Amino acid sequence: MDAGWKTILDGSYDGQPVKLLKFDNGSISWFKVETVQKGDVIGEAYRDGDSVVEGVFASDGDPIEFEGINQDDLRQSLLRVGFSSGAAQDIAREAR
Helix, strand or coil: CCCCEEEEEEEEECCEEEEEEEEECCCCEEEEEEEECCCCECCCEEEECCEEEECCCECCCCEEEEEECCHHHHHHHHHHCCCCHHHHHHHHHCCC
8 A cells, every 4th residue: 555545444345355544644635446347448537627536547457546535525436337326426425
């Protein structure tokens, strides 16, 4: 694990392992999700105002990670990689 990252959630949702990490340097909090890809996906990375969402190119079962600065960033990314809306909401809710 990267220096400075703290695990705030380590569990399983929708049958997939999920680890949610937080980096806080005192002025900004940054979140990272580590999981495995469910199905094949073409990755995305985009910037929407102050929000940054990064995704990856992955095949079913590949380990993946993505980062965001708020709950909505994480929820949107979790939905894109195959989590149900309920699981995405539950996981993102932990990002505080």
